[in-house]
Amino acid sequence: MAWDFETDPQFQEKLDWVDRFVTEEVEPVDRIIEHAWDVSDPTRNKLIKPLQETVRGQELWACHLGPNLGGPGYGQLKLALLNEILGRTHSGPVVFGCQAPDSGNAEILAHYGTPELKARYLGPLIDGDIMSCYSMTEPQGGSDPTSFVTRAVRDGDHYVINGEKWFSSHARFSSFLIVMAVTDPTAPRTERASMFVVPIDTPGIEIVRNVGVWGHSESEGTHAYIRYTDVRVPADHLLGEEGKGFEVAQTRLGGGRIHHAMRTVGLVRASLDMMLERAVSRRTRGKNLSDMQLVQEMIAESWVELEQFRLLVLRTAWKIDQLQDYKKVIADISAVKMVMPKVLGNVVSRAIQLHGSLGISTEMPFGKWLLESYHMGLADGATELHKQQIAKQLLRGTEPSPGLFPTVHLPALDSAAELKFGLQAKGVW
Numbered sequence: 001m002a003w004d005f006e007t008d009p010q011f012q013e014k015l016d017w018v019d020r021f022v023t024e025e026v027e028p029v030d031r032i033i034e035h036a037w038d039v040s041d042p043t044r045n046k047l048i049k050p051l052q053e054t055v056r057g058q059e060l061w062a063c064h065l066g067p068n069l070g071g072p073g074y075g076q077l078k079l080a081l082l083n084e085i086l087g088r089t090h091s092g093p094v095v096f097g098c099q100a101p102d103s104g105n106a107e108i109l110a111h112y113g114t115p116e117l118k119a120r121y122l123g124p125l126i127d128g129d130i131m132s133c134y135s136m137t138e139p140q141g142g143s144d145p146t147s148f149v150t151r152a153v154r155d156g157d158h159y160v161i162n163g164e165k166w167f168s169s170h171a172r173f174s175s176f177l178i179v180m181a182v183t184d185p186t187a188p189r190t191e192r193a194s195m196f197v198v199p200i201d202t203p204g205i206e207i208v209r210n211v212g213v214w215g216h217s218e219s220e221g222t223h224a225y226i227r228y229t230d231v232r233v234p235a236d237h238l239l240g241e242e243g244k245g246f247e248v249a250q251t252r253l254g255g256g257r258i259h260h261a262m263r264t265v266g267l268v269r270a271s272l273d274m275m276l277e278r279a280v281s282r283r284t285r286g287k288n289l290s291d292m293q294l295v296q297e298m299i300a301e302s303w304v305e306l307e308q309f310r311l312l313v314l315r316t317a318w319k320i321d322q323l324q325d326y327k328k329v330i331a332d333i334s335a336v337k338m339v340m341p342k343v344l345g346n347v348v349s350r351a352i353q354l355h356g357s358l359g360i361s362t363e364m365p366f367g368k369w370l371l372e373s374y375h376m377g378l379a380d381g382a383t384e385l386h387k388q389q390i391a392k393q394l395l396r397g398t399e400p401s402p403g404l405f406p407t408v409h410l411p412a413l414d415s416a417a418e419l420k421f422g423l424q425a426k427g428v429w
């Protein structure tokens with residue numbers, strides 16, 4: 001019977017190497033550089049590029065990709081085990097070439113890009129030489145993509161894009177953007193939009209401002225508010241067919257969501273480890289914090305939440321590997337996405353509490369991690385939408401009860417059992 005929770009020993013050796021490498025080489029880089037995605041920063045390049053070479057040498061570069069695109073093709077389960085180590089760092093995903101949003105954007109380009117677009121962007125993106133941006137959310141509404149109004153109008157052998165986008169992460173580090181725009185406002189709601197590759201140097205692109213989020217950089221933010229004014233792109237920069245923007249989006253969102261979750265497992269574990277250390281280090285009233293039952297409860301609840309979440313992530317990754325179709329694991333991915341902000345928020349909050357005033361100070365990373373839990377509840381879709389999606393999937397195909405009472409109505413079950421065994425019916429129904 002195939003039901004196994006063990007990691008194959010050869011891959012475990014790789015994971016052990018990654019764990020050491022991240023502790024010794026990657027975590028110190030996080031203390032020096034501000035944005036691992038900023039390929040124009042010479043300090044970043046000096047520190048990160050040699051580490052990327054080491055990762056390539058270990059055949060761990062771009063593990064989200066199959067061999068056809070230069071990755072080892074380990075699949076999602078192994079990627080999950082790798083990502084949970086990388087998740088405790090800022091630079092880790094970039095050092096290993098599997099960072100968001102580039103991993104998802106590479107998947108889109110691989111599926112839908114022309115050979116020219118692939119040669120120009122996909123190769124350098126996978127090699128880590130350039131970065132990319134996914135520009136979909138609009139200022140007037142993110143949760144309802146059918147409310148988007150950015151337009152792309154065909155003009156000869158070009159499309160002309162006009163509109164505004166909001167929270168286009170990493171636009172300022174990117175060589176190109178993947179932009180969703182309405183091509184036919186009269187089409188059914190889910191067939192109005194299309195997806196385009198837009199080179200960042202195309203005239204008409206204006207970054208109105210780079211919005212920051214609390215807990216991240218004190219200087220300029222990384223989430224661009226972008227205005228597109230008469231931005232002309234060649235018609236072959238359309239990804240997939242006209243009107244299939246939502247379908248193209250799903251190519252990246254399924255993977256993107258679970259990859260965030262894999263990394264979040266690492267952050268939750270780091271928070272728990274810090275709680276444990278604190279509990280056995282801090283003394284009060286002649287005892288360790290770990291001797292207090294209320295503290296023990298915090299630790300127990302955190303560990304159970306982490307384990308439940310981790311198993312859900314790993315099982316979902318395993319299902320993706322088995323089924324090779326994100327559409328068949330929509331409910332699982334939504335479940336992972338739904339649980340992720342809650343578990344991270346709960347465990348980080350307890351870690352803050354156990355660290356007292358130090359916990360909320362800027363001398364500890366918890367404030368940033370707590371904000372990260374809100375980030376996880378919004379990016380790639382608000383939690384509420386994922387709850388709705390789960391319910392929708394579960395309700396699909398569920399039949400109403402045939403009679404007045406539910407199928408599991410005890411008097412009816414009694415009567416049926418009595419009939420089956422030839423006993424005298426009580427005649428309750």
Ligand SMILES: Cc1cc2nc3c(=O)[nH]c(=O)nc-3n(C[C@H](O)[C@H](O)[C@H](O)COP(=O)(O)OP(=O)(O)OC[C@H]3O[C@@H](n4cnc5c(N)ncnc54)[C@H](O)[C@@H]3O)c2cc1C
Pocket residue numbers: 101133134135136137138139140141142143144166167168169170213223374375378379380381382383384385
């Ligand atoms: C850190 C971060 C990075 C991001 N990066 C990108 C990016 O690179 N590219 C990009 O295109 N977008 C990006 N986004 C945007 C993200 O996709 C949106 O924030 C998300 O889709 C929600 O849209 P909104 O912010 O407009 O919130 P709204 O749509 O205004 O929703 C606000 C709240 O309303 C409630 N709500 C909304 N709809 C429903 C509903 N149907 N039922 C019940 N309650 C509901 C929820 O509580 C929701 O959180 C990023 C967001 C964050 C936080």
